[in-house]
Amino acid sequence: xxxxxxxxxxxxxxxxxxxxxxxxxxxxxxxxxxxxxxxxxxxxxxxxxxxxxxxxxxxxxxxxxxxxxxxxxxxxxxxxxxxxxxxxxxxxxxxxxxxxxxxxxxxxxxxxxxx
Amino acid sequence: xxxxxxxxxxxxxxxxxxxxxxxxxxxxxxxxxxxxxxxxxxxxxxxxxxxxxxxxxxxxxxxxxxxxxxxxxxxxxxxxxxxxxxxxxxxxxxxxxxxxxxxxxxxxxxxxxxx
Numbered sequence: 001x002x003x004x005x006x007x008x009x010x011x012x013x014x015x016x017x018x019x020x021x022x023x024x025x026x027x028x029x030x031x032x033x034x035x036x037x038x039x040x041x042x043x044x045x046x047x048x049x050x051x052x053x054x055x056x057x058x059x060x061x062x063x064x065x066x067x068x069x070x071x072x073x074x075x076x077x078x079x080x081x082x083x084x085x086x087x088x089x090x091x092x093x094x095x096x097x098x099x100x101x102x103x104x105x106x107x108x109x110x111x112x113x114x115x
Numbered sequence: 116x117x118x119x120x121x122x123x124x125x126x127x128x129x130x131x132x133x134x135x136x137x138x139x140x141x142x143x144x145x146x147x148x149x150x151x152x153x154x155x156x157x158x159x160x161x162x163x164x165x166x167x168x169x170x171x172x173x174x175x176x177x178x179x180x181x182x183x184x185x186x187x188x189x190x191x192x193x194x195x196x197x198x199x200x201x202x203x204x205x206x207x208x209x210x211x212x213x214x215x216x217x218x219x220x221x222x223x224x225x226x227x228x229x230x
Contacts, residue, residue: 107158
C-alpha cells in the first residue's frame, strides 16, 4: 500500500469553526489531490497540487483552501465550516499527474461532521 | 473525458469468476480505461488499466473490445473480500500542463460476493 496517512480520521465540529485536514505521504510523489465523497455524487475533486507551493482548484473548491509547503504534506482548510461540508474527505497522490499512464493512490479518508 | 456506463449492482458466487462490464462508447483514441474499487469505508484502490490490449495483473484481467467501446473487468476467483463498488473510468493521457489528472468517478457497480 502507498504510504499515505490522513489526520484526523474522524472529526466533529461546529458550524463556523475552522478545520484543517492533513494528508501526509512518504512516496515523494509530486502530485497530491483532495476529494470529497458524498452519497449520490461519487468522488469530486476539491483542490490539487502539482508541486510545493503549486496548487489549483478542482470542481468543488468553494469554501476550501489548501497549502503545500513540503512535498510530503498537503493541507486542506475549511475556513468556516458549514453543514454542507459534512463529508468523507480523501487524499490521493500520483507520480505524473495524468501525463501518460499513471495511477492515483488514495488515503484512508477523514470523516467530517459539521453540526 | 468519456463517460462510462456500468450496471448498478451484480452478485457473484464465492470462488467463481466475476465479470464486470463497462460501456464507454464515446471513448477517444488516446483515452485509457482504468478500474478502481472501493471497499466499504476505505479509500479507492487501483486495480488495472489498459489502452487497447488486454491486460492482466495479480488482481484482475481487463478485456477491451476491438472497437474499444466497452470493456470487462474479470476477477478470476472472487472472494468475500472482493465485495466492493467497482469504478470504470476513462481518462486521457494528457501531455499538456492543463490536465489535472483528476479521476471522474461515476456511481460504479456494487459487487456482492456471496458464500
